[in-house]
Amino acid sequence: AQSVTxxxxxxxxxxxxxxLLRCNYSSSVPPYLFWYVQYPNQGLQLLLKYTTGATLVKxxxxxxxxxxxxxxxxxxxKPSAHMSDAAEYFCAVSGVTSGSRLTFGEGxxxxxxx
Amino acid sequence: xxxxxxxxxxxxxxxxxxxxxRCTQDMRHNAMYWxxxxxxxxxxxxxxxxxxxxxxxxxxxxxxxxxxxxxxxFPLTLASAVPSQTSVYFCASSELLGxxxxxxxxxxxxxx
Numbered sequence: 690a691q692s693v694t695x696x697x698x699x700x701x702x703x704x705x706x707x708x709l710l711r712c713n714y715s716s717s718v719p720p721y722l723f724w725y726v727q728y729p730n731q732g733l734q735l736l737l738k739y740t741t742g743a744t745l746v747k748x749x750x751x752x753x754x755x756x757x758x759x760x761x762x763x764x765x766x767k768p769s770a771h772m773s774d775a776a777e778y779f780c781a782v783s784g785v786t787s788g789s790r791l792t793f794g795e796g797x798x799x800x801x802x803x
Numbered sequence: 804x805x806x807x808x809x810x811x812x813x814x815x816x817x818x819x820x821x822x823x824x825r826c827t828q829d830m831r832h833n834a835m836y837w838x839x840x841x842x843x844x845x846x847x848x849x850x851x852x853x854x855x856x857x858x859x860x861x862x863x864x865x866x867x868x869x870x871x872x873x874x875x876x877f878p879l880t881l882a883s884a885v886p887s888q889t890s891v892y893f894c895a896s897s898e899l900l901g902x903x904x905x906x907x908x909x910x911x912x913x914x915x
Contacts, residue, residue: 721901721902723903725906730909731908731909732807732893732895732906732907732908732909733846733893733895733904733906734906735903735904735905738903779845779846783900783901783902784901790836790848790851790900790901791897791901791903791904793845793846794845795844795845796845796846
């Protein structure tokens with residue numbers, strides 16, 4: 690069994706400020722973790738993923754996430770927000786070794802204020 | 804590379820009518836999925852297919868059916884549409900059942 694909790698359905702930051710989107714997961718097997726971004730009226734696009742190896746993962750558009758097993762977390766960060774980062778962000782978990790499907794969190798809407 | 808295509812882009816459908824949403828991928832992925840996205844409810848899995856010839860039920864399968872006759876195509880059929888099926892529908896595919904998924908652009912369906 691696996692699940693994802695995204696803390697905060699809405700996050701608002703100022704342009705240039707740090708972006709921090711929180712994701713906690715539960716999984717009975719070693720997890721694979723993902724962050725997706727969805728811009729208005731579009732499908733989901735993969736931002737980054739953790740499978741094995743280095744726990745700090747870098748993705749597109751300057752985003753990165755760190756897998757912390759002890760905290761069962763995979764928070765998404767970006768040092769300096771741009772207006773173009775305004776979108777909805779989804780965290781997802783799977784257990785590939787168990788053949789399980791991705792389970793998505795409910796999403797966090799990021800607003801970037803000028 | 805086209806990736807995943809969905810058709811139609813949008814549709815208005817009278818209640819009680821049937822409709823098939825089309826999904827085609829060109830990545831030769833084994834697994835394919837159908838989700839619906841509703842405000843405040845996130846993504847909910849309707850049906851999925853592990854490989855051609857097999858399908859499985861997701862969280863919200865009632866009122867929907869799928870088939871997977873070949874690797875590339877995964878159509879979703881609403882046999883008798885109801886207003887609660889008004890939603891945005893996304894098709895996705897992945898190489899394996901738990902690996903990263905690639906999404907289509909979506910179909911916006913309104914059932915009146």
